[in-house]
Amino acid sequence: MSYQVLAKLPTIRDASTALLIYDRILTRQPALKKWIQKFPCHYAVQSGETLKDIDNFPQHLKKILKLQQKHQVSFSKVYVLGGGSVGDFGGFVASILRRGLPCTQIPSTWLAALDSAHGGKTALNVAGFKNQVGTFHYPEKVWVIKEVLETQPADRLQEAAGEFLKTALIGGKNLLEKLSHWDWVQGKIKWSDLKSFIEVKYSVLKKDPFEKKGLRHVLNLGHTIGHAWEAEYGLPHGLAIFYGLLFDMAWSSQKNLLSAQGAQRITSREPWESIFNLKIDRMLFSLSEKKLSQYLLQDKKNSKKGIQYIFIQKPGKVTIQTTPIQDVLAEYRRQKRILEDFHENL
């Protein structure tokens, strides 16, 4: 478990016996294409949930193992270059080749660079359900590389806002402050800030690397409702989480865990007021309570006693409370009504 922030893709000494799995879209960048082609065994994939479908997995594996035969090597390592879906897929492949090969993750999206590339989780989808199978397989290294991440279109940073905000809420007001200085319109972060966000993830992972103790659940702040909206409406993950966080902050205030002034202090900072609409998009509440309750039942934090729901007390302080699904539905109803009233009074 370790990561490095680098300016450029490093030279790979063991490329001749390595497997590189990468998002084919990245070959549009000449520098990346050149780097990729230094691997005799490189395997291009199309990012997205179809890549993770178990139905396609046998074909992928056959092609990957054919590369090994063709080049008469025995893979000793796997490099994975791509965003979340490529990381989940490539990490899973690494975890089952020779019963677990060392893996280096090279995230190409903000979400992966901040979050998914580090957490050791790999996953495939089964019959349309996400992440039904997978492994814990921590990458030996994660390389967070400026040259790779800057190939992204500017709007990708706004789409990732939810995970950055979540990280800041867990990490503390110092991080909220940093976010306010980034160029969210041009999609440019301040590179020297990035480590302090990634550190928040590691501080949690180190306490509960295999999700055995429930401590890792704090990383799911904003995700309970956010995931339901993401699944229902196909929103970008970071955006769904952004709305999920607004929901969770409002609920935390309602429960008097987070003071009204505290909530105000969070959302009154830039960039939230000027870049993002700080109201939850009213359309999202067209998700029926029945459908929402189905999503909640599927939530991994759900058990007989309720959902391990994460509330926020102040930036840097979150708390987990076992919460019956009925309570989540009641709060959903309450927030929906407030938003409807607000729009009626416009």
Added chain:
Amino acid sequence: MSYQVLAKLPTIRDASTALLIYDRILTRQPALKKWIQKFPCHYAVQSGETLKDIDNFPQHLKKILKLQQKHQVSFSKVYVLGGGSVGDFGGFVASILRRGLPCTQIPSTWLAALDSAHGGKTALNVAGFKNQVGTFHYPEKVWVIKEVLETQPADRLQEAAGEFLKTALIGGKNLLEKLSHWDWVQGKIKWSDLKSFIEVKYSVLKKDPFEKKGLRHVLNLGHTIGHAWEAEYGLPHGLAIFYGLLFDMAWSSQKNLLSAQGAQRITSREPWESIFNLKIDRMLFSLSEKKLSQYLLQDKKNSKKGIQYIFIQKPGKVTIQTTPIQDVLAEYRRQKRILEDFHENL
């Protein structure tokens, strides 16, 4: 990592949230059928290599996850009841459900009870090549159960002879002595002896559970040539290993590692002389050197420097020597010639 030898299948307290994967042939035994049906989620499979084919894996997973939906449970554990292929498949499923569920292996064959159920290796086949992907996923418990193992036909014990002999050669002359008192014709072991054989496996596993140090390779005594014959001729594994051991003993003598008297003392014991033909079946040497060298190249113990070949010095003492493939082929030629001469002089 622990095992128990039991007379009967125990009552399962957590059956309601468990998944049972089992060899369908076992339902022919009323007692086993009754036990199996106590699991709301039980999944029958047909044993054999087809079960392990990655092409069939998506369908299996979908059916297994449907069981979970149908019974509205979230699996908390996997029980696997069957022989080697069922154990490899079921162990793999357990290792990727919820990123690794605890697993209890209940072997139904001698080979699995002695060997494969304990070692933490799970595997699937890809494009006709065995065990190309898999995980290390040690069972929480292994139950070696008389009631289950005695459902096997008598000849299965003879087919397992190779792995028992291998274990005795690694474990020492005390174990060779025990084997000589079993009823190989009726296929009955002495139950009180079984633990001392399983202990040999654990003593190696404990030193090198994830095959990182090369120490675990000693368990491959007899397997280098044995696997080639098994793959080429479709011999039962234990029988192929038996011939592989004869080959390795002859080579160890030829190298003066094992004394001629030492070899004599091993094979002159019952049951080897009276039950088994102590000459390698001449037909096996019709495998061409070219084909053999392909099998050797695929051997997991192979590297640029040669194969990690396991030789025997005396019962209880084996040694690993890095051996060029050319040397293996030369010894193969030598033993083939001796056998041909022997038959010409008959």
